[in-house]
Structure formats: structure tokens, C-alpha cells
Amino acid sequence: MPHASYKRLEEWFRRISALTDAGAILQWDLATMMPKGGARGRADQLAVLKALRHSLLCSLEVAQLLDAAGADVSLDDWQRANLEEMRRAHVLASAVGQPEVEALSRASSACEAAWRDARAESDFSIVRPSLEALVPLVRATAEARAKALGLDPYDALLEEYEPGGRAAEIDPIFARLGEALPPLLTAVLERQAEAGPPPEFRGPFPIEAQRRLAVQFMERLGFDFHHGRLDVSLHPFCGGTPDDVRITTRYDEQDFRPALMGVLHETGHALYERGLPREWRGLPVADARGMVLHESQSLLIEMQVCRSRAFLAFAAPLIRATFGGSGPAWEAEALYRHYARVEPGLIRVNADEVTYPAHVILRYRLEKALLAGTLKVADLPGAWAEGMRDLLGITPPDDRSGCLQDIHWYDGAFGYFPTYTLGAIAAAQLFDAACRAEPGLTEGIAAGEFAPLITWLRTHVHSQGSSKSTREILIAATGRPLDAEAFVTHLERRYLG
Amino acid sequence: MPHASYKRLEEWFRRISALTDAGAILQWDLATMMPKGGARGRADQLAVLKALRHSLLCSLEVAQLLDAAGADVSLDDWQRANLEEMRRAHVLASAVGQPEVEALSRASSACEAAWRDARAESDFSIVRPSLEALVPLVRATAEARAKALGLDPYDALLEEYEPGGRAAEIDPIFARLGEALPPLLTAVLERQAEAGPPPEFRGPFPIEAQRRLAVQFMERLGFDFHHGRLDVSLHPFCGGTPDDVRITTRYDEQDFRPALMGVLHETGHALYERGLPREWRGLPVADARGMVLHESQSLLIEMQVCRSRAFLAFAAPLIRATFGGSGPAWEAEALYRHYARVEPGLIRVNADEVTYPAHVILRYRLEKALLAGTLKVADLPGAWAEGMRDLLGITPPDDRSGCLQDIHWYDGAFGYFPTYTLGAIAAAQLFDAACRAEPGLTEGIAAGEFAPLITWLRTHVHSQGSSKSTREILIAATGRPLDAEAFVTHLERRYLG
Incomplete structure (x- = not known):
């Protein structure tokens, strides 16, 4: 039943979207309402939501449902476009392994923190080592995505935003x-x-x-x-x-x-x-x-x-x-x-x-x-x-x-x-x-x-x-x-x- | 390595806690900041967080880790108390099956909505059928929990709050x-x-x-x-x-x-x-x-x-x-x-x-x-x-x-x-x-x-x-x-x- 697969995917992606939306409100709260003392807990909350979202997106079940739904000739144009966007999100998220995702996330956080110090001091040398550690990880991500998507590495990064x-x-x-x-x-x-x-x-x-x-x-x-x-x-x-x-x-x-x-x-x-x-x-x-x-x-x-x-x-x-x-x-x-x-x-x-x-x-x-x-x-x-x-x-x-x-x-x-x-x-x-x-x-x-x-x-x-x-x-x-x-x-x- | 099991449980429950905390902030936002038009989406967000929390809590991995950590003689008093609380939460959540949890949740939402109408009209008969549907589900939950916890049914419900x-x-x-x-x-x-x-x-x-x-x-x-x-x-x-x-x-x-x-x-x-x-x-x-x-x-x-x-x-x-x-x-x-x-x-x-x-x-x-x-x-x-x-x-x-x-x-x-x-x-x-x-x-x-x-x-x-x-x-x-x-x-x- 291919249409059942498509329907299952819709359910699955609605849950992912609810997690994304929850994160968006928490991010807004962080910037507008949160007392400073909540920062550490909030970082944990956002990280867990992100990780759960990622694991839902990359799951084997999604991969199987995408295959099954791909053969569904009953889908209309919007459903087909929807399916393509699901596939895109799945491939983009799955292109990079969980350890690499976490390494990049950690290096980004460290570099961002160093950047705050560097900017306050107006001294690039403070952030240089962190950025030197970060750039190869970004490059590796770009290359992994490029391979999965059949694109040039820079285009594979663009793909996330545009x-x-x-x-x-x-x-x-x-x-x-x-x-x-x-x-x-x-x-x-x-x-x-x-x-x-x-x-x-x-x-x-x-x-x-x-x-x-x-x-x-x-x-x-x-x-x-x-x-x-x-x-x-x-x-x-x-x-x-x-x-x-x-x-x-x-x-x-x-x-x-x-x-x-x-x-x-x-x-x-x-x-x-x-x-x-x-x-x-x-x-x-x-x-x-x-x-x-x-x-x-x-x-x-x-x-x-x-x-x-x-x-x-x-x-x-x-x-x-x-x-x-x-x-x-x-x-x-x-x-x-x-x-x-x-x-x-x-x-x-x-x-x-x-x-x-x-x-x-x-x-x-x-x-x-x-x-x-x-x-x-x-x-x-x-x-x-x-x-x-x-x-x-x-x-x-x-x-x-x-x-x-x-x-x-x-x-x-x-x-x-x-x-x-x-x-x-x-x-x-x-x-x-x-x-x-x-x-x-x-x-x-x-x-x-x-x-x-x-x-x-x-x-x-x-x-x-x-x-x-x-x-x-x-x-x-x-x-x-x-x-x-x-x-x-x-x-x-x-x-x- | 029993101590490793305990440590894994700590990680696992920190993630659960981050989800709980995320839900608490979203609940606060709902009551203080959210425009009325956000209600439907917010209900979805909270439901997904709750379901994920529940499935993390009931997972087989937690059950196995609890068993392994139970044999850990190196735990100090607080760690042991922590472990007991983890076990309590796991048993309480696992006592009732997912379909029953969902049925109760749906019946509660329906009854709450009917109650709002009934209260506005000051007419109990409006909510009576919904409450008649809800009470047996609450009773079944109480009995399932009572069995898992070795308690009387009413005490098994108290257990959730006190x-x-x-x-x-x-x-x-x-x-x-x-x-x-x-x-x-x-x-x-x-x-x-x-x-x-x-x-x-x-x-x-x-x-x-x-x-x-x-x-x-x-x-x-x-x-x-x-x-x-x-x-x-x-x-x-x-x-x-x-x-x-x-x-x-x-x-x-x-x-x-x-x-x-x-x-x-x-x-x-x-x-x-x-x-x-x-x-x-x-x-x-x-x-x-x-x-x-x-x-x-x-x-x-x-x-x-x-x-x-x-x-x-x-x-x-x-x-x-x-x-x-x-x-x-x-x-x-x-x-x-x-x-x-x-x-x-x-x-x-x-x-x-x-x-x-x-x-x-x-x-x-x-x-x-x-x-x-x-x-x-x-x-x-x-x-x-x-x-x-x-x-x-x-x-x-x-x-x-x-x-x-x-x-x-x-x-x-x-x-x-x-x-x-x-x-x-x-x-x-x-x-x-x-x-x-x-x-x-x-x-x-x-x-x-x-x-x-x-x-x-x-x-x-x-x-x-x-x-x-x-x-x-x-x-x-x-x-x-x-x-x-x-x-x-x-x-x-x-x-x-």
C-alpha cells in the first residue's frame, strides 16, 4: 500500500515539524524573555530537541517509507512535491554521521564562544585556533553532503539555507x-x-x-x-x-x-x-x-x-x-x-x-x-x-x-x-x-x-x-x-x- | 560494568528532563504570551514532547539499564535514591500501554472541552457523557498502575502527584x-x-x-x-x-x-x-x-x-x-x-x-x-x-x-x-x-x-x-x-x- 506509506510519512514529518516549532518558540523565549540564569538549561533543551529531530529525520523507517512512497502513482503534484522535500531533508540530514554532526556542533559552540571574547577584545588571534579547528569540519560536512547530493561542496552548504x-x-x-x-x-x-x-x-x-x-x-x-x-x-x-x-x-x-x-x-x-x-x-x-x-x-x-x-x-x-x-x-x-x-x-x-x-x-x-x-x-x-x-x-x-x-x-x-x-x-x-x-x-x-x-x-x-x-x-x-x-x-x- | 549502566541512565534521564523543561516553558508561554491563534500548533508541540518523553521513559534500554544498575554496589545514597526515582518513573509510565495512554489522553481532552461548555452553561448534563466515558479509563489506568506498583488503585493515582x-x-x-x-x-x-x-x-x-x-x-x-x-x-x-x-x-x-x-x-x-x-x-x-x-x-x-x-x-x-x-x-x-x-x-x-x-x-x-x-x-x-x-x-x-x-x-x-x-x-x-x-x-x-x-x-x-x-x-x-x-x-x- 504505497499511499499508506505516504500517509505515514506525513504523520512522521508532522511530529518533526512540531519539534522544530517547539524549538523556534524556545529560541524566541531565549532572546526575549529568558532570565540569564536560564541559559544553560535552555541550551540543553534546544540540543535535545535538535538531536531528536535529527534522529527522527534520519531513521531507517523514514528511509523505507520514502522508498515505498516513491512508487506511489496516486500522489498529486503537491503530495509529490511534499515527498521530494521529505527526501531532501532526509538525505541532507543523513549525509553526515551522528559523530560528525556532534563534533561540528561542539566545535561551532566553542568557536562562537571564542568569537565573543575575540570581538570584545577586537583580537582575531583569540578565535583563530577555534576557527582553524572548525573550518575542516565544515569542509568535511560539505564534502559528505556533496557526495550524497551530487553537488559541489559549496553548493551542498548553500543547500541548507537556499x-x-x-x-x-x-x-x-x-x-x-x-x-x-x-x-x-x-x-x-x-x-x-x-x-x-x-x-x-x-x-x-x-x-x-x-x-x-x-x-x-x-x-x-x-x-x-x-x-x-x-x-x-x-x-x-x-x-x-x-x-x-x-x-x-x-x-x-x-x-x-x-x-x-x-x-x-x-x-x-x-x-x-x-x-x-x-x-x-x-x-x-x-x-x-x-x-x-x-x-x-x-x-x-x-x-x-x-x-x-x-x-x-x-x-x-x-x-x-x-x-x-x-x-x-x-x-x-x-x-x-x-x-x-x-x-x-x-x-x-x-x-x-x-x-x-x-x-x-x-x-x-x-x-x-x-x-x-x-x-x-x-x-x-x-x-x-x-x-x-x-x-x-x-x-x-x-x-x-x-x-x-x-x-x-x-x-x-x-x-x-x-x-x-x-x-x-x-x-x-x-x-x-x-x-x-x-x-x-x-x-x-x-x-x-x-x-x-x-x-x-x-x-x-x-x-x-x-x-x-x-x-x-x-x-x-x-x-x-x-x-x-x-x-x-x-x-x-x-x-x- | 554496572557503574557504566548507572551513568548511561543519568544521561538518558537528563534528556528526558530537558524535554520536560522544554514543555514547562512552552506551557508557561501558552498561559502568558501566546496569541490565541497559536493554540492548535502548541497543543501539537506539547503532545509530541509528551509522547517522546513517554517513549524514552518506557524504553527497553531503560529497563535493561535499571536492572544492570540495580546490582551496582558502588552507588552512594543519593545515586541509589536517584536510581529508585528512575525506576519509579519507569514503572509508573510503563504500567499502562501506549494505546491506553492515548485513549485516556483523548478522552481527557474531549471531557475538558465539554466541561468548558458545561461550565459556561452551568449545565452538568453537557459534560456528563464525556465524564462517563472518562471515569472507566481513569479506573483502568489506576488498576493497571496498582498492579504494577502493588498498591490500591486510588493510591496508584495519588502516586503520580504525591x-x-x-x-x-x-x-x-x-x-x-x-x-x-x-x-x-x-x-x-x-x-x-x-x-x-x-x-x-x-x-x-x-x-x-x-x-x-x-x-x-x-x-x-x-x-x-x-x-x-x-x-x-x-x-x-x-x-x-x-x-x-x-x-x-x-x-x-x-x-x-x-x-x-x-x-x-x-x-x-x-x-x-x-x-x-x-x-x-x-x-x-x-x-x-x-x-x-x-x-x-x-x-x-x-x-x-x-x-x-x-x-x-x-x-x-x-x-x-x-x-x-x-x-x-x-x-x-x-x-x-x-x-x-x-x-x-x-x-x-x-x-x-x-x-x-x-x-x-x-x-x-x-x-x-x-x-x-x-x-x-x-x-x-x-x-x-x-x-x-x-x-x-x-x-x-x-x-x-x-x-x-x-x-x-x-x-x-x-x-x-x-x-x-x-x-x-x-x-x-x-x-x-x-x-x-x-x-x-x-x-x-x-x-x-x-x-x-x-x-x-x-x-x-x-x-x-x-x-x-x-x-x-x-x-x-x-x-x-x-x-x-x-x-x-x-x-x-x-x-x-
Whole structure:
């Protein structure tokens, strides 16, 4: 009875999904609610959930059921896609043996801890031995997965964050950005220098008022507080589950603008999670497709929509009403100029959308070289400084603002960085397609009407879940696979238009 | 290598404990933070954690390791106690087969849902069929456990909440209360009628101020916010884990007194959890001994300490300072009289400590009769009304204020009720012993010095974990097993002294 096998797999994967969801809520709690003294116990809880999830995923029973269900001709398209995602998850998890998984996990934890010290001291040499121990384990994982999946090692790592992602498709896109962005940046900086800085205002802006404003925009965009929350954490994120989406921000009493835009960014992630296909909840086919589309949804809301003149024309009066502000600094145009400020800097997370790709391209190059062994860990700080000089013309004065700034790598995450910029590019391509498909979209945004856009995203992206590949979803939604053209056009229009 | 078996068991049970702890945090989140739309997913998460925990506990590997470790002569006292607790948990969980566990779980969920409707409608007939389906399953569980443990069926149910609890020990204690309390209640009510009601004050009392005051007392009592939190939930509880203790309360803007005493009650639970033996964390021997000692710790703090004249003399000035109150209603004596108010009522959770035991004795009789089959579910409302008339001289006008008031039974919990009153009795006996052992304790409390009391409780109760039985802990701490004498003396002194 092949269909019985498929049904058994559904049950099995629903249990795995419940464990994943439990871990997501515990992770959210750790970042928002947990007293510091709970850290040790929480690490144990998360580790046990992860290990149980892994052993359920790799079990012999799953392997046998996958074989049996593969012969099931009665499956419809979504069931077949679901089965493929189950197989993918099983193969990915089974590619590496339990001892290797544990060794990598231990080395990552040790390296992450050393990185915290190293960053505090701004001294790469503190973390160097740990990273030297970690990189070969990551490489071994990449090679084991590459063998199981029939991929290049780097692509096998990408597969964890962006299923179907391939360096061969990333390279030409990043090459195009490498050509287009430097002259664009020069032109933007000249233009900005001519215009002078936008008018400034001064705080304080009470946190309760900032929160109220953020909630107002979240609701307007369609965030459903019956199925979600907004809280505070040191590093903003979107967590939880599709039926219980939890986004966070951090407030600065002296400037409401970063938290506001941060919340709008996370709201983009949240709308994606919430829009995943409800009838397939708890099954792999209902998961978010990957980090490229996830990041595209947050950046579409933040960069394409909320930093636009249209949105800020709608937002400015609400912002003024919230804080009781008046004068030129509170006009939509001043907010727009603030949010469109471009400035090459050393820190990725503070970068604007014109310079952000350079940060990613640097990391993409370096992580590939580290894994290939053509760059030694010991040479990382030098290679970093050289890359920053080449790409943005600035040199980090210390390790903290250089190769120690990001947690990735030190916690074992290689193959993650490209998804940020691929997401920005996908955001531009999707928004461009939405504007073509729905005339009057921009005018609607200026009037605070987001339903046509959100409905389009639900239909073409969110509700697709993992039923198709990122490439297929993009082709169906925009008429072509991912390329940098819409993104470059967007940057030219916004910053030089 | 028998010692290797013991060590393997420790690893195994640490994983089980991590799952339990994960569930505790998710349960806390459900009650305090979760948006309503997360309910369905959360139920799945908790069910999967529970099932995994159960299968780890019942596994053949555990059974084999328990056998091997049983022969290990190298174990010290605590290791041996730990092993016994592991065996107890394994036997208790294994006594009932997986299909029976699931049937009971499903019937409990269905009955609980029906109870919510029945209570809303105040109509027992709505839940009757579900309870009629549930009781035989509870009985079958009790019988299966009784067989595995060599106990009477009711004792086998007690075993889940109060290991070592026996009806044969409860009966004489409840009989003594049945004799002593009715004349005492009559005398107290006469005394109160003569004195008239205490002076009253009016709110509102801002919630933020109530919370600040509660936190002040919590800290004073030794609650460690580095390892715990105070939040809001509909039904106050103490949850979380020993290193991350989470208590809740609910605030009434018109009266600060219920929330304040509620927080102090939960703080008693929290101090117990926090004081469990740290070096054995994650192992059964470090678990709270049972519900009797747990309830004794909350009631010791609430009833013995915080409703006393000594404590309220210390508390009154802080309360006045918090709310800016003045006048007779704000004096310590008025607060004392408020908190010592006795009034027979229909609702257990609103009962004072003089009438509370009657509520418990009624439920104890009825649940034993339901399980023995001498009381039919259909006859429950009538038996309830009759019992209330006998015990407290009042008759519920409807099912809502009668047999539908508590969730217990309807969610499958039989054998739980007696622990409330046994806890109150143990609280009196322990506090009496502490006062004898530490002269000046009461004077210290009046000065806000709680360290001597908390240290005594840590030493004699908290840090014992489950290394001994409740009976052994009580004998070591107070010189005798549980009896009602200290409790009766306490009531006489407080209400007639």
C-alpha cells in the first residue's frame, strides 16, 4: 500500500515539524524573555530537541517509507512535491554521521564562544585556533553532503539555507553587481554631497509611542496579532511559527527611525510565514522555500515599499501625530532623504542598499576560498582588509570592524551570506513584476492601501510554500529567473532618479 | 560494568528532563504570551514532547539499564535514591500501554472541552457523557498502575502527584479535621460577627505599582530574578524550571490585596524549585518531592508567614508608601483582619484556610466513590450538594458553583485534591518546627528578615529534592510524620487567639 506509506510519512514529518516549532518558540523565549540564569538549561533543551529531530529525520523507517512512497502513482503534484522535500531533508540530514554532526556542533559552540571574547577584545588571534579547528569540519560536512547530493561542496552548504542555490548562478549575478555598483555609488555620493544632509530632529521619542506606531503600520500591512506578537530583543528577528509569528525589534529613545524600519522589515518576513499554505501546515511542502525568498519578502516590504516616497507620504502624517512633531524634519521628503542616505561603511548590518552587496560579495569570496583551502584562516584579517579596500575603498582599523563583525562562520554557518543580496535582488524583481501586474500599486501605497500588493505576494510567493523551487517560483511570478536588472534599475531610480 | 549502566541512565534521564523543561516553558508561554491563534500548533508541540518523553521513559534500554544498575554496589545514597526515582518513573509510565495512554489522553481532552461548555452553561448534563466515558479509563489506568506498583488503585493515582501518598494515612488526618474544624468555624464566625468588618479602602491601585510592590517582597523573600520572572496569566501558577522559575499573577485594579498574596504564594513554590539540589539538576532525585511538599512551601509562605501579624507589621508601611495610602484601612491590623477573614463559601479557590479543608474533603470522598463505582457520574451533582450541606451548611444554587467549578476530574486528574490540604497541614507542621529550631524567627519576620526561615527551609526541605520520601523529610525536619495537630493549633491561635 504505497499511499499508506505516504500517509505515514506525513504523520512522521508532522511530529518533526512540531519539534522544530517547539524549538523556534524556545529560541524566541531565549532572546526575549529568558532570565540569564536560564541559559544553560535552555541550551540543553534546544540540543535535545535538535538531536531528536535529527534522529527522527534520519531513521531507517523514514528511509523505507520514502522508498515505498516513491512508487506511489496516486500522489498529486503537491503530495509529490511534499515527498521530494521529505527526501531532501532526509538525505541532507543523513549525509553526515551522528559523530560528525556532534563534533561540528561542539566545535561551532566553542568557536562562537571564542568569537565573543575575540570581538570584545577586537583580537582575531583569540578565535583563530577555534576557527582553524572548525573550518575542516565544515569542509568535511560539505564534502559528505556533496557526495550524497551530487553537488559541489559549496553548493551542498548553500543547500541548507537556499535549496537549489548554486554558485554557478550566483557568480554572474554578483559579477554584474560588481560592474554596475561602483560607478553608481560614485554618482550617488556626488549627488548627495550637492544636496547636503537632510534636516534633523531630536528625541526623546518614548518607546511606548514608537511601539504604538509600529503596531499601527504592522496592522495596516496585514500582520495578524491573533497569530503573532511584537517584542524586544537585542538583535531583531522574525521567529516562532506560521500560526504564531513572533517578530522583535530594539528601540532607540533618541531616534525612532531605525526601530520603525526594522519592524517593517521583520513584518515582511512575518507576512511570508503567515501566508504559507495553511492546508499543508506541519509538512515540508508548507515550509518557506529558502532564505532568498524569505529575505526577498522582508526587503520588498522595507526597501521597495517602506523606504519609497509613496509610503513615506502616507506615513509622515501618522509619524507626526504619534510624536507631536512639526517642521521640515518631519516632512515626508526629509524622512525619505534620511532613509535613502548612502554611505560606505565598515559594518554590514548598518549598510545601505547600495553598498550592502559589496559586504556580501566580500564574504562570499572569502568563505569559498576558506573552504577550498586557497585562503588560510590565519590570512583572513588581511584578505578582509584588502577586499574592503577594493570594494568600498575603506580599510577596517581593527578586527572588530573587520572580520570579527559577524557571528556567521564562527558559529559554523557557511553558505548563508549570499542569500542576503540574492534576496534584495529578488525583492526588486518581484516588486517590479507586482507593479506591472497591478496598475496603481504605488498610488495605493501612498494612500496606505497595501492589500493589492500583499494579495499578489500571497498568491505568487507565500502560498507556494516549497511546492516549487525558488527558480520556478520566480519564473512564474516575474517571467524570468533571478537576475540583477530590476535591482540595478531600482537603485538608479531611487538614488539618481 | 554496572557503574557504566548507572551513568548511561543519568544521561538518558537528563534528556528526558530537558524535554520536560522544554514543555514547562512552552506551557508557561501558552498561559502568558501566546496569541490565541497559536493554540492548535502548541497543543501539537506539547503532545509530541509528551509522547517522546513517554517513549524514552518506557524504553527497553531503560529497563535493561535499571536492572544492570540495580546490582551496582558502588552507588552512594543519593545515586541509589536517584536510581529508585528512575525506576519509579519507569514503572509508573510503563504500567499502562501506549494505546491506553492515548485513549485516556483523548478522552481527557474531549471531557475538558465539554466541561468548558458545561461550565459556561452551568449545565452538568453537557459534560456528563464525556465524564462517563472518562471515569472507566481513569479506573483502568489506576488498576493497571496498582498492579504494577502493588498498591490500591486510588493510591496508584495519588502516586503520580504525591509519591508515597496513601489513603490509609490521609483518612485519619481528614477525620481529625472533620472533628476539629466545624466547632472551630462556628467560634470564629461568632468572634468575627462581634468584631464587625475591618475598615475598607477604595482603588484604583495602578497595576504597575502593584507589580513593583510584589517584586519588592519577592526579592526580600529571596526570589532571584536572574533565575526567574513574574508575569500575568488568567490563572496564577508557578512554572518553568529550577533555574528559570516563572511565576504569574493577575491584577485587580480595584484591590491590590489578592494579587499581592497570590504572588507571595507562588513565591513559596518558586523558592522550593530554586532550592532543589543544584548538583543533581536534570536528574529525578533533584525533582520536587511531590505536591504535598510543594503546596506546603507556598502555603507556608502565604498562610504561616505573610498573613501573620508579624509580616503585615513589616509590610504595611511599604504598602502605604507604594499607593500613598493613609488612614485606618492601611494599618497593619486592618490588613491582618482582611487577610484573616473567614467565610464559608461555595468556591474552593476563594476559600479561607479554615473552610478550605471542607472543600477538599468533599472532593476526596467523591473521587474515591466515583473510582470505586459506588457513586455514579449521573449522581455527582446531587452528592456534591449534599456534601456541601453536610460540611459547610450551604448548598450550591447551580452546577457552576457546584461540581463544575474545578477543572480537575474533567481533565483526568484524580488523586490530586488531597494534596492541597495535606500541603496546608505540612506547612503548619514545618513552620512550627522552624520556629522551635530558630528562636526569634517571628520577630525577624516583623523586621523583614526572612533569611533564617528560608535557610531552614532550604536545608530541611528544598535541598532534599527527592532523595527521601515526603514522610522521611517531614520526620527529619519536624520530628514526626504528618499529622493535623500543628495545623489545628495554628488555626486556633490565628482565628481565636
